[in-house]
Amino acid sequence: MMLKINISSDVVVNPILAESIIETGGLLNISQAHFDSTHGEVIADIDKDHFKAIKNALTAKGAQVIVLDYPIVRDEEECIECGACISVCHVNVFSFSRDWSLEMDTDKCIQCGTCIKMCPHNALTLEH
Numbered sequence: 001m002m003l004k005i006n007i008s009s010d011v012v013v014n015p016i017l018a019e020s021i022i023e024t025g026g027l028l029n030i031s032q033a034h035f036d037s038t039h040g041e042v043i044a045d046i047d048k049d050h051f052k053a054i055k056n057a058l059t060a061k062g063a064q065v066i067v068l069d070y071p072i073v074r075d076e077e078e079c080i081e082c083g084a085c086i087s088v089c090h091v092n093v094f095s096f097s098r099d100w101s102l103e104m105d106t107d108k109c110i111q112c113g114t115c116i117k118m119c120p121h122n123a124l125t126l127e128h
Contacts, residue, residue, distance in 0.1 A: 001048055002068035002111050003028075005058060007040035017042065020057035026050025032112040043068070043112045070127040071109035072116070074102075078123035085115040085124060 007016065021028060028044040035041075046054055055065045072093065081102040085094040093108045094115065116124045 001046060001051055003042075003044050003046060003051075003055075004066040004068055004111070005040075005042040005044065006064040006066070007042070008062070009038050009040070014061070016058060016061040016063055020054055020061065023057050024050055024053040026054040028054070031110045032114075043110060045110075068111035068126065071106035071111060072104070073125050073127055074104060075123045075125070078121050079119075080121055080123075082120065084118045084120060088114045088118045090114075 005017070017028065020026075026046055027050070028042075028046050030042055030044045032043040033041070051067075058065050079102065081096075081100070083094075083096065083102070085102075086096065091108045091110055093105055095103050095105075097103045111126055113126055116122075116126065
């Protein structure tokens with residue numbers, strides 16, 4: 001299952017991801033991570049058997065854990081099929097068809113949200 005882990009630097013001073021992995025034995029497959037001096041955000045996959053333990057360990061250490069159950073959603077009325085999402089998606093969810101219309105393969109989506117930030121018409125959302 002896909003998770004978004006938010007870590008605030010004013011709450012967390014220890015390496016809580018590493019500590020939680022060691023405590024629980026649950027391995028995270030990190031697909032994307034962004035950190036700056038005030039905040040960190042990690043998108044990771046974990047097997048369902050370790051989810052509860054890793055979530056409890058991370059939240060006990062001050063992190064917020066959100067399950068990403070649904071892939072990206074496109075508002076077809078708002079989308080102008082410009083292709084901005086194609087250029088930033090590193091797992092190839094988006095592509096142009098033969099007639100140049102935008103196609104999506106939502107099974108590939110890892111819910112990283114990069115395409116949402118790039119969409120000039122705010123036609124993409126993540127459903128939680």
